[in-house]
Amino acid sequence: MASLNEVDHQLLPRQHIQDHDSANAVKHYWGYPDRVIPCTNDKGSCEYLDGVYWMHTVSMLYTFIMWAVIGGILLVIVLARLFRPHRKGTGAESQKLKQGFLYRSWRSVASGCRRYLLPESLPRFFPNTTRLQIVILATICVYLTIFSLVGIVYKTWITPVKNSDKFNTRTGLGGFSDRVGALAYALTPLTIALSSRDSILSLLTGVPYQHFNFLHRWTGRIIFIQSFLHTLGWTIIEGKLYQPQPRVYVNFIKQTYMVWGIVAQILITFLYIFSTRWAIRLTGYEFFRKSHYVVAGVYLGACWGHWSKLACWMIAALGIMGIDLGLRILRVCLIHLGYKDGNKGLGFRAITSTVETFNDPSGTIVRLSFTHNHEPWSIGQHFYLTFPALSIWQSHPFTTASVPPTALVQPTHTYIIRARKGETARLAALTQAGSGERRGVCETPVILIGPYGCGVVDTEASNLLGIAGGTGISFTMPIITAALTNPPSLTQNIEMIWIIRHTENLNWIAPELLSLKTRLESCASSVIDEEMPKEGNVGVRRVRGKRFIIRIFVTRSPETISATAQRAQNKTISTKDLEISSASSSVSASPSGNQDLQELLRPHENFSITYLDHTHPNISSIVNDFIDDTVSSGRTQVVASGPAELGTDIRSAVAARNNAGGVWRGDERCDVACVWDDRMG
Known part of the structure; x- marks a missing residue:
């Protein structure tokens, strides 16, 4: 096993021109080799070493500042969640109470942020990405760019090479290369945390882990760029600026820490290439997921071997990966370990x-x-x-x-x-x-x-609009059902929108949909309309009890309608018994022989099916009609899931309904929250 002095001497080429054998003393630097004191080299070399060690000290400071900022932001979010002001009263009672200054300020800020940060921007470069995520990414890029360039000694020294007629060119490029490398190391634990299922970030912020995937991808790409610049910088220094060549570069590249650096650069390049969309399509998602996990772990180990003096960042990243994997195993055991049937003892079930x-x-x-x-x-x-x-x-x-x-x-x-x-x-x-x-x-x-993930039910929302496209109904239907069935729920105004391609799609959730349809009667009987004075002698409806409506949109109806109409003539149920609205024309339909579907297609005043001729409903109109026509008081929550294009339309429609000034003046109809889930199964 190598002694400490031997290890230090292995790093001598990395220390450029220092001679430990002639040192009177050494000065310790965190994350960097010790410095020989006093400097016995020529004046230019000593000035260069002064600059190198000063730049390193500044680099370490910038990495600490970066994590101090991240920690401060997380602390503010945690405190805001803990001490968030709540609405006084419940339901209609809250309308009679003047909400406090803190509550109105909080809701106004939240509404203003949604209006400007919820919509999507730059879809060509960032498809299906909110402005908030883009702003966070831009902030990270601006911070890293500024602090990669500030605090660099922009100066050149031409120094003689001992026992030679050649000269070395020494610049601030080495300090810059070390800076981007140090920032890449410091950014690694954050990147790993952004990809964890059991995410500490979700625990602190309340944001589901899957919403961090965008930042995980882009911080990973930033690390790739930083590592490339780090490698390029030192290749230029050791392969061109230092003399004589090629001896200097050959001695440099053979060192153990450089071998690990090359391995790490190859691995981060693999991670970048095989996480692109075309590579995932070519190799398959499962190859991407498993190779990404394994290669990332080896990459962290290679970075540790490359520069062990900054191994703290790699240890933190490996710890996050280990905790995430350990919690997955624990979850499986808690769910599946138990006594088997037939007294077979304890085991996996x-x-x-x-x-x-x-x-x-x-x-x-x-x-x-x-x-x-x-x-x-x-x-x-x-x-x-x-x-x-x-x-x-x-x-x-x-x-x-x-x-x-x-x-x-x-x-x-x-x-x-x-x-x-x-x-x-x-x-x-x-x-x-x-x-x-x-x-x-x-x-x-x-x-x-x-x-x-995280729970999405807003206990203070008085109005709930659920919009689902196709199998996205898996996400919205439980939220609707809970709002109807849970007595503690304060939601009084509920509407469910389901956009499907064909009438037969109703069979997917026929039992659950029938159960919801049976609740339409009880909800309808509890509604009382009253006129409430408003400016311009215009009355609005005040809803007591629970208002519940189900609206189905069938986007590719012509083929389905013709088939069901033909079956109707063959005696299932008369088409005139079904009153089904159409955006283009009034069309009658009948069930496809399935009893549940037949029951679902029976007309009800609060259950409508609208047939569209190969078009999609206007999401903005749906959101506006719900708020303008049915919301008389309280905040609104829009929950939705489905194709990515639907998410784009919903974010835009919800953002347009938010108005910070209106919320401040007490108009809670201007306070509309949005929860989007794009996992459709």
């Missing part, structure tokens, strides 16, 4: 689930259901599912379409999954092994990991 497929013009949809005894989750959270019958090496995130139990009963899970390529396609294929009445239905074991 997979969950038996029922899989049902729906084949319609929009593709194949899988409905997966099971009941298992474990702790309930918060509404809005999701689980990762593994199907051992297909592969134990893959897990996919899905949002459960069921509501967690409030009593001591076993939770029931329901998932609506679109069968695409790969694992979900093979899951749908399992059901084709049956025959007769069981064809399209089968059972398969499931391994459940979770829950992940």
Whole structure:
């Protein structure tokens, strides 16, 4: 094992021109080799060393400042969440009370931020990304750019090479290269934290971990750029500016810490290339996910080997990865370890689930259901599912379409999954092994990991608008159901919008949708209309009890309508018994022979189906109509999930309805929150 002096001598080339053997004393520097005192070299070399060590000291200071700023921001967010002012009173009672200064200030700031930071910008470069995320990324880039350039000694020294007629060119390039390398090291723990499922950032901020993925990708790219600049800088210095060549560069590149540096640069390049969209499409998502995790761990080790004096950043990053992996294993054990059936003792138990497929013009949809005894989750959270019958090496995130139990009963899970390529396609294929009445239905074991994410229910919102596109109903329906069924819920005005391609898509959640439809009667009977004076002698409706409406939009109706109308003539139910509105023309339809679908298509004043001719509903009009026509008091929460384009429209519509000045004046209709989830299953 090498002694300490031997290790130091291995770093002598990295210390440029210092001679430890002739040193009277050494000065210790955190994160850098010790400096020989006094300097016995020529004047230019000594001035250069003064600049190098000063730049290093400033670099360390900047890394500490960066984390002090991050810690300060997180502290402010935590304190704001803990001491957030709440609305006085509940429901209509709050309208009679003058809300306090702090509450109005808080809500005004929140509304103003949503108006300007919620919409998407620069879609060509940042598709489906809010302005808030872009602003955060821009702030990080500006900080790193400024502090990479400030505090650099911009000077050149031409110094003689001993026992030679050649000269070295010494500049501030070495200090700059070390600076970007140090900042890359300091940024690494943040990048790892932004990718963790059990995220400490989510715990502190209340923001679901998946919303950090954008910043994780871009901070990773920033680290790649920094490491490239660091490598390029020292390649120029050791391969060109120092003499004689090629001896200096050969001796430099053979050192152990440089070998690890080359390995680290190769690994970070691999991570960058294989995280691009075209590479993921080429190699598959599972290759990306597993290789990314393994290579990232090896990369952290290589960085540690490259410059162990700053290993603290790599230790922190490895610790975050280890905690995240450990908590995943713990979650699996808590859910699946227990006593097996038949007194077989303690062991691992997979969950038996029922899989049902729906084949319609929009593709194949899988409905997966099971009941298992474990702790309930918060509404809005999701689980990762593994199907051992297909592969134990893959897990996919899905949002459960069921509501967690409030009593001591076993939770029931329901998932609506679109069968695409790969694992979900093979899951749908399992059901084709049956025959007769069981064809399209089968059972398969499931391994459940979770829950992940954060709860999304706003207990102070009086109005709730849920908008779902396709399988996005898995996210919005539990929120709607909880608002209707939980007595403590303060939400009094509820509307559910579901945008589907074909009428047959109603079968995906027919039992749950029928249950919601039965509540329309009880909600309708509890509504009392009153006229409330307003400027211009205009009255608005004050809603007592719960107002609940379901609106379905079918975007590709012509084919479906013609088929169902033809079946109607073959005696299922008369088409004139169904009054279904259409944006283009009034069309009648009938159920497709399925009893649940037939019941769903029965007319009801608060349940409408609108057929659109290969168009999509205007999301801005839906949001505006809900707020203008039905909201008389209280804040509004819009919860939505579906295709990315739907998210773009919803963010824009909600942002336009927010107005900080209106909230300050007491008009809570100008305070509209938005929760978007783009995982559709």
